[in-house]
Amino acid sequence: MRAAEQHKLAELPEIPRKRYFAIGEVSELCDVKPHVLRYWEQEFPQLKPAKRRGNRRYYQQDDVLMVRRIRSLLYEQGFTIGGARLRLREASLKPAVSVAPLAALPTVETAAKAATAPRGGVRRASEIKRLRSDLESLLNLFPK
Missing domain, CATH: 1.10.287 (Helix Hairpins)
Structure with missing residues (x-):
């Protein structure tokens, strides 16, 4: 990955204080295309947005943070899908440690x-x- 691409990865916009986000908003906030978000929902059990009328997805703050964490593991740290899934599972099992x-x-x-x-x-x-x-x-x- 070129230096310009790496620099772009670090510059994500601040998450607004809202209760729910549509998939398009999350896509822009996390610099990930909507079809990638739908795929990640299948691959990562930690990512479960609420679904409403017509199967529309509504992400909450925690979901947006999880998408950013997954994105970081895959795009910045170079993990595979399986490796990122394992890392997230291990992180959820560990007690909070300073x-x-x-x-x-x-x-x-x-x-x-x-x-x-x-x-x-x-x-x-x-x-x-x-x-x-x-x-x-x-x-x-x-x-x-």
């Missing part, structure tokens, strides 16, 4: 550096204690 503790976790590279660092004593011991504390806090997030 991002702050996870952002402080070390990456694989920093953990590897800590493990291969010269035996400097205090610095290495404090790094191991911090890693252990982070891992224990992660374990406490999951029910036993």
Whole structure:
């Protein structure tokens, strides 16, 4: 995907404060064609707009946000339909966790550096204690 196309993906209009949106409005708000929205309704069980007279679809705020999330997974992050479906299912099963503790976790590279660092004593011991504390806090997030 070219840089101009990627830039276009990030520029979505703000969602107006309305209760219901027609499929054409959602199409414009999410930069996705209506036939793609109808297809996604079949593929993603999380996307269920209300249907009224003559099977007209009426999307709510949550539906519009879900369409944007699906669009991001497929178009920006490169997931397949099955991969995006699995990612959304996993996200709905996970308990709400704040991002702050996870952002402080070390990456694989920093953990590897800590493990291969010269035996400097205090610095290495404090790094191991911090890693252990982070891992224990992660374990406490999951029910036993």
